[in-house]
Amino acid sequence: MSIDFRELPDLAVRTLGGAVVYANDEAFAARENLISAGPSVFDPSSFGHKGKVYDGWETRRRREAGHDEAIVRLGAAGVVKGVVIDTSWFKGNYPPEASVDGLCLDGHPSVDELVGHEGWQPLVPPQAIKGDAENPFEVVGDAATRRYTHVRLRIHPDGGVARLRVHGQAIADPSVVDALGVVDLAAAENGATMIDSSNRFYGSSTNLLLPGPVRSMGEGWETARRRDDGNDWVHVALAAEGHVRVAELDTSYFLHNAPGWASLRGRRAGGEWFELLARTALQPDTRHRFVLGDTPAADEVRLDIHPDGGMARLRLFGSLTDEGRAELGRRW
Known part of the structure; x- marks a missing residue:
């Protein structure tokens, strides 16, 4: 694309x-x-x-x-x-x-x-x-x-x-990633990018991948108010193929416009989607951390928010697969 x-x-x-x-x-x-x-x-x-x-x-x-x-x-x-x-x-x-x-x-x-x-x-x-x-x-x-x-x-x-x-x-330094062991696979500084998103009316979806905590609602991703039965989403290419173990969904500063619920799915590019996090209720102005357990390898993740609203950051902590590590080395 x-x-x-x-x-x-x-x-x-x-x-x-x-x-x-x-x-x-x-x-x-x-x-x-x-x-x-x-x-x-x-x-x-x-x-x-x-x-x-x-x-x-x-x-x-x-x-x-x-x-x-x-x-x-x-x-x-x-x-x-x-x-x-x-x-x-x-x-x-x-x-x-x-x-x-x-x-x-x-x-x-x-x-x-x-x-x-x-x-x-x-x-x-x-x-x-x-x-x-x-x-x-x-x-x-x-x-x-x-x-x-x-x-x-x-x-x-x-x-x-x-x-x-x-x-x-x-392009992250493979030697640093190896030394850290567990990295944020959704971090822009590690090479993650936004493939697409349903709506970016009030704020760019790329903001979700930036480092550090937000300092205001304007530094996150926020969609327009939906007037239909659908929901908003973002599609992220991870820094490299890996196993996501912990997901952080941060709604900091979004007090009256945070999503009601969110879910996560992963896949290898072009493959079938599998569930990482089932639809889960979110709270306003909160850093939510979810332990995902033993998950399949993925190099793409889709975050669905229901029905709409704003989020500050998306963190997906995990470890690279052998293929992911090799790909990172080729890029470097």
């Missing part, structure tokens, strides 16, 4: 552990804003000592040839399928062109190592971009199959960018 790359996790977002480790200039607005969660906001009356306050990254007007750049360490290293260069609110001060490069450098490299490294590979060649707009670019060819730990945004020649979204699939 082909999906819009923007439905994949944002590997750069701060809530996944991303960081903007370098920018050659941030005279008007701080580089850290590039990877903030949520859309950029704008207050027309907000001015500071440096001028208009923008929720983004903005450099000074260049008076010489060249370009400005920022380097982002991805919160989860992985394959990049597309990027969004968002210039929201930058109308007369956005860069006319931008490009994005990727680098795979494990460990904890210094800024000097990153800036001067010769291994940067083009993900998006210089492209014209629009002001006050989301500018999406799909990564194609060999670049869309490689693992990256860092990305570099270059703007030509200067200006402001509100957000940089780097959508893709994380």
